[in-house]
Amino acid sequence: MSEIEDARTAGTYVVSLDDxxxxxxxxxxxxxxxxxxxxxxxxxxxxxxxxxxxAYEELIDxxxxxxxxxxxxxxxxxxxxxxxxxxxxxxxxxQNRSVSEEIRDTIETALNxxxxxxxxxxxxxxxxxxxxxxxASFAGQQETFLNVRGADEIIARVRACMASLFTDRAIAYRAxxxxxxxxxxxxxxxxxxxxxxxxxxxxxxxxxxGNRHIASIEAGMGLGEALVSGEVTADNIRVDTRTDEVLxxxxxxQQSAVRPIPEGGTETVKLNTTERSSRVLTVEQIQTLVELxxxxxxxxxxxxxIEWCLKGEEFYVVQSRPITSLFPLPSPLPDDDRxxxxxxxxxxxxxxxxxxxxxRDVWIEFxxxxxxxxxxxxxxxxxxxxxxxxxxDMTPFLKIGFVRRGFPKWLSATSEPLGIAVDDLLARxxxxxxxxxxxxxxxxxxxxxxxxxxxxRDR
Numbered sequence: 001m002s003e004i005e006d007a008r009t010a011g012t013y014v015v016s017l018d019d020x021x022x023x024x025x026x027x028x029x030x031x032x033x034x035x036x037x038x039x040x041x042x043x044x045x046x047x048x049x050x051x052x053x054x055a056y057e058e059l060i061d062x063x064x065x066x067x068x069x070x071x072x073x074x075x076x077x078x079x080x081x082x083x084x085x086x087x088x089x090x091x092x093x094x095q096n097r098s099v100s101e102e103i104r105d106t107i108e109t110a111l112n113x114x115x116x117x118x119x120x121x122x123x124x125x126x127x128x129x130x131x132x133x134x135x136a137s138f139a140g141q142q143e144t145f146l147n148v149r150g151a152d153e154i155i156a157r158v159r160a161c162m163a164s165l166f167t168d169r170a171i172a173y174r175a176x177x178x179x180x181x182x183x184x185x186x187x188x189x190x191x192x193x194x195x196x197x198x199x200x201x202x203x204x205x206x207x208x209x210g211n212r213h214i215a216s217i218e219a220g221m222g223l224g225e226a227l228v229s230g231e232v233t234a235d236n237i238r239v240d241t242r243t244d245e246v247l248x249x250x251x252x253x254q255q256s257a258v259r260p261i262p263e264g265g266t267e268t269v270k271l272n273t274t275e276r277s278s279r280v281l282t283v284e285q286i287q288t289l290v291e292l293x294x295x296x297x298x299x300x301x302x303x304x305x306i307e308w309c310l311k312g313e314e315f316y317v318v319q320s321r322p323i324t325s326l327f328p329l330p331s332p333l334p335d336d337d338r339x340x341x342x343x344x345x346x347x348x349x350x351x352x353x354x355x356x357x358x359x360r361d362v363w364i365e366f367x368x369x370x371x372x373x374x375x376x377x378x379x380x381x382x383x384x385x386x387x388x389x390x391x392x393d394m395t396p397f398l399k400i401g402f403v404r405r406g407f408p409k410w411l412s413a414t415s416e417p418l419g420i421a422v423d424d425l426l427a428r429x430x431x432x433x434x435x436x437x438x439x440x441x442x443x444x445x446x447x448x449x450x451x452x453x454x455x456x457r458d459r
Contacts, residue, residue, distance in 0.1 A: 013055040014106040016113075017048050017191075027052050029127030029187040034300065034320050041299050043292070044316050048122075048191030049110045053129065055103050056162045056186050065093050069182050072166075077175035080168070087168045094163040099155055107158065107190075108151045114192055121147045121193040121264065123318065124157040126164055128186045130179050141170040142186065146223060147193055147260035154190060161188045194316050195260055196309035198280050199224030200234060204241075204293040205303035207325050212303060214247070215239045215290045219280045221271060222257030224307055224318075232256060235280050239290050246286055251279055281310075289315060296320050330384040330391055339432045341398060341425065342384065342391035348415045354388025363390045398426070398433040 015022045022028050022036035028050040038045050060066065068090045075082055114120070126142030143164035145157040164170070165186040174181055200219035205212040220227050220234035227234050233252040240247055254276055261267050281289070289308065292315055297304050303326055307319040334340050345363060346352055355363070367383035367390065376382070376396065384391050398404045404426065412419025426433070 011102060011106075012052055013058075013103045014049050014051055014110045016110070017045065017050065017189075022050055025129060026185075027054070027187065028189075029053065029129050029185070030321065031125060031127035031319055032187050032189050033127075035189065035317075037299060038296065038317055038320065041295075043296065043299075044314065046123075046191040046194050046316055046318065047114050048189060049114070050127065051103070051107060051158050051188040051190065053185040053187045055158075056165075058100060058103065059097055059159065059162055060094060062093070062097065065090070065097075066182075068093065069166075072171055072175075072181040075171070075175060077172045080172070083171050084168050087166050087171050090166045091163040094166070095159060097159070099159055104151075104155055107155055110190070111151055111154065119149065121149045121260065122154055123189075123191045123193050124148050124154060124161060125189045125191070125319070126161040126186060127189050128165060128170075128184060130174065130184045141167060141173055143167075144225070146225065146266050147264055149264045153264065158188045158190070162186050191318065193260070194309050194311055194318070196223065196311045196316075197221070199307075199309040200227055202289055202293045202306040202308055203303070203323060204297040204306070205323055205326055206238065207305075207323055210326055212326070213240060213242050215241050215293060217281070217286065217289065220252065220254050220257065221275055221280060222259045222269075223266060224309060225258050225266070237281065237286060239286060241290060241294060244287050244290065246283060249279060251277065285310065285313075292317070328387045330386045330393075332381055332384060334381075334393070334395075338395075339429065340393055340395045341422070342386075342393055343411070343415075343418055343422075345383070345390040345392055347389075348418065355390065360385055360388065360390055367392060394422075395433070401434070404430070404433060 012021070012027070015028065017032070017036050017039045019036075020040075023033050023040065025033040028036065032050040035045055035048075036050075060069070068086070072086060072090075075086060077083070111122075124145040126144065128142055141164075143157075143161045145160070148154050148157050165184065166181075171181070174184065198219055198221060200217060201224070203216040206214040206216045208216070215238070217237040217239070218227055218234040219237065220232055232254045234254060235252045236248070236250045237246060238248040239245065254271060256268050256270050257275075258266050258268055292308075293304065293306055296306060296317065300320065300322070303323045304320045305323050306317060309316050309318060330340075330342060344352075345367070346355065364383040364385065368381070371377075371380070371382040380393070380396065382393055384393065394407070397407060408419045408423035408426065410419075411422055
């Protein structure tokens, strides 16, 4: 029996975010599982619970719905009209299903445990099992509802979130990424609504440049939905995480903000001239936010895309997922904390595509043996893999003064752009490679190389 079947049998239709079961992605989806890990680490996350995938499986337990899901496998991801028709019909079937009394009761009980105030509002967010993955984020594929009040409205939004597993975008995205529709499930995160002064997104690594030592922040007035959807131009901030220095602060031209309205839901309001032209975050707030991001990145063990909000002086995290656009780090990583520079063997050979595993392994072994034959360090990992490609660690060569000076010219003979790039790097950060080489050390290296090649000529 599967975990979800076990949950249905046990009637586990709701779990609190502080419940240990809430870290189970199969039960609460990617968004819910990540938030539960943050709660477990005592990080600032609004109180809430997850309506589990067991509730979703019960909601779609209908032969006509199951048949419609199975038929999605035959759709061409580029056939937008067919996807639109199939998705619309499937969502309507799910929306027309009644939520069972048992599920309704467990949701109402969970709401009462969070707050007895009937005026308390909530954020209701989809949390699919194929979501917030290291290799594919599935971001923005399903529904989110903000400032929802009352058990009946919340239950209706939960059902709408579950139906949104079959939005046109979600169907096409899964098809393009070879994710089987019938193998994906969805939970819903229900959290106490924070009415923020400022909201935004923190990338703990710079998604534009791939620099893992630069944090990138987008920040704006009001709720963060306008930023996430790209409706407003937010402040953009870049921070060096090694020094906490604010490298850039570009004030956005935010014409409007999304704010909650008393009767529930949200509205878009115009901002005055002062609000449009003022920085929304202080240096102290920026540093606090970056430190929070570093803690989350360490906990979840990868650079993160974090949605946050600020109420008064208190930061809250409402979502965290891996940044999927970063190029992978070399494997294995160097065993020191110094700057290392690699060049792609394939690109130099005009072969930019990822290599098959066997070809990659052969080239790595060949390159490492070649360096040994040159008399270089036998314990070093000269060739590594990253993104299915072979990279050569040129750092040891850059440590030798006379080699470093001629290296860009040598590289340009085989790849002019590579030579220019290394020349530029050395102009900016050449001091980091400088290492004192004595005449005896250089002579020893020359003797090793001579002995190697002299021995080969004798043979």
